[in-house]
Amino acid sequence: MKNMNQTNQQILYYARLFLQSRGYNGFSYRDISQKLGIKNAAIHNYYPRKEDLVAALLEDSRKEIAANFSQVVESGGSAREQLQSYFDYTLRDFDEGRCICPPGSVIIYHEELPEKVQKQSLLLLDEILYWFSRVLKTGLEQGEFNFSGPVDARAELIVGTLIGSRQLATIKGRKTLAKSISLIKADLGWKD
Structure with missing residues (x-):
């Protein structure tokens, strides 16, 4: 049982990495199976279709982000500290090769996506927007x-x-992302 859970976590890890670096149509089960040294059929045992995998991944991202948001809020930090933690997370995610955020990785294909992926994408985006508000x-x-x-x-x-x-920033480099964050802060009247 432990081995199955570990394999599932590895599948989700690589699916997220590929999704956030290549987008929805930029990876296949073959890419994941090659990284894990398993057959495509093994992935299909966990996720029969790509839409099942991506929907599960977006749902996991939503739960992870909600937990992180709760932790930041519970830490009692100011609004600026809370936003800074999100900006730090964004830069760290980018630096770790996940250049495109989970909602951004599917947003371009939204109308073409299977319904269950659209639903999870919108739930994730709504969670982020609610927290920012x-x-x-x-x-x-x-x-x-x-x-x-x-x-x-x-x-x-x-x-x-x-x-x-x-x-x-995937084309222009990390500086582009860092500059955008600085402009967001200035727009909010944030003075360091």
């Missing part, structure tokens, strides 16, 4: 941020900027 609202109320307009619209702007800048 909460943090931005708290930051405004506590005087940590200074911006105009609706909090929800600002959250969408930030998330969209991060998704796009991560994709652009």
